Amino acid sequence: MGTFQIEGGQQLSGEIEPQGAKNEALQILCAVLLTSEEITISNVPDILDVNKLIQLLKNLGVKVKKLKSDTYSFKSDELDLNYLESEQFKIDASGLRGSIMIVGPLLARFGKGYIPRPGGDKIGRRRLDTHFEGFIKLGAEFRYNKEERFYGVEAPNGLKGEFMLLEEASVTGTANIIMAAVLADGTTIIYNAACEPYLQQLCVMLNEMGAKINGVGSNLLSIEGVKELQGCKHRVLPDMIEIGSWIGLAAMTRSEITIKNVRWDMLGIIPTTFRKLGITIERREDDIHIPAHTNGYEVQSFIDGSIMNISDAPWPGFTPDLLSILLVVATQARGSVLIHQKMFESRLFFVDKLIDMGAKIILCDPHRATVIGHDFKSQLKATTMTSPDIRAGVSLLIAALSAKGTSTIHNIEQIDRGYENIDTRLRALGAHIERID
Ligand SMILES: CC(=O)N[C@H]1[C@@H](OP(=O)(O)OP(=O)(O)OC[C@H]2O[C@@H](n3ccc(=O)[nH]c3=O)[C@H](O)[C@@H]2O)O[C@H](CO)[C@@H](O)[C@@H]1O
């Protein structure tokens, strides 16, 4: 179990370049299974989850070449499908959430797809019904081994396009169904599709490969199946969750930081939501500039004067992955805010650690926390903590960087799942952080 030691209270400054997006890369990497031709992907982040998925693809027989530090080519022309029935596959696939998205492409191209219960953050129930209900609609047969928690879908006679109204706008579920439908016979209509930028990117890439997807960016997709797909080149977007994390870091440590090349057009409601906490976010061409918040930041209220409430929702709503960051930043705001995590059941429990550090938070129930900001009149105190999940981990890291004294964070593998060389990059901004084992 790795550990960070952080001496808090330093003001940071400088520029930071966001990494490629974890959650887009996981979708795009699975899509390489849809063709026997070569696919080149750039801006691939060097993070644990992505590296695990690349290893899984290699074990499945995909020919992977590293062309540059962030660029790979993939060729899925000679796959070993027996691997899907091996013990090694169960270990590999259960190590991350993104592995679930190999099922759609394998089912579409080879008529079968298997997966153990995928890993990822333990942040409440994470059911897979949307994925499998979609495959069943396309004509697949589904089975589930409860003992081994192993899922399987088969369609020896191929898939057939259908209309489907998803029960939930599931992100990975939508990606999986799209990747199954692109090679189905006939037209698939997906209503209540998730439509976040990473899914838009997946559709753009698939269309580049010869797929016929209409409605990209909306929640109504029409996919006319094609017989086969070709190779292509694709570049992954900057990671909007990382960008939001740096905004939070800058505000909470009262640092002047410029986040470079953020793709403003793809950030949706994220900047506006941080502004609701009173954080100044300046647009400088395609960069975000955060000035040092020497006088703090003040939570806005609604038009009728009622208390600010920030909650998550499927895109274009506010992403649940940034609520933990927003919550930690609110602990030093002027004013109070209710954070309502609607989508996940167990993502707010990390507030106990912030309370230990001196933050004023009332955990109302598993989904809601009221934060009463200190307005920097009282600094958080350093402590020892364990990172429970990727975003809570980064939130605790931000808290530690702003706190008085030296904090220790264990289980930093959770952070390494999604943040590339975070300690090195933070040190470049002036942070005092060491990886101690
Ligand atoms: C690898 C990957 O890409 N992971 C992301 C993906 O996970 P993932 O695709 O697993 O998440 P889903 O979109 O399926 O669901 C997320 C949660 O929201 C609930 N839900 C979802 C849709 C809906 O309309 N109503 C609703 O309540 C689900 O029950 C679940 O509890 O999307 C999540 C939601 O943005 C992000 O937190 C994860 O980082």
Ligand SMILES: C=C(OP(=O)(O)O)C(=O)O
């Ligand atoms: C919840 C997340 O990841 P995963 O779905 O991979 O667990 C996340 O990226 O915040």
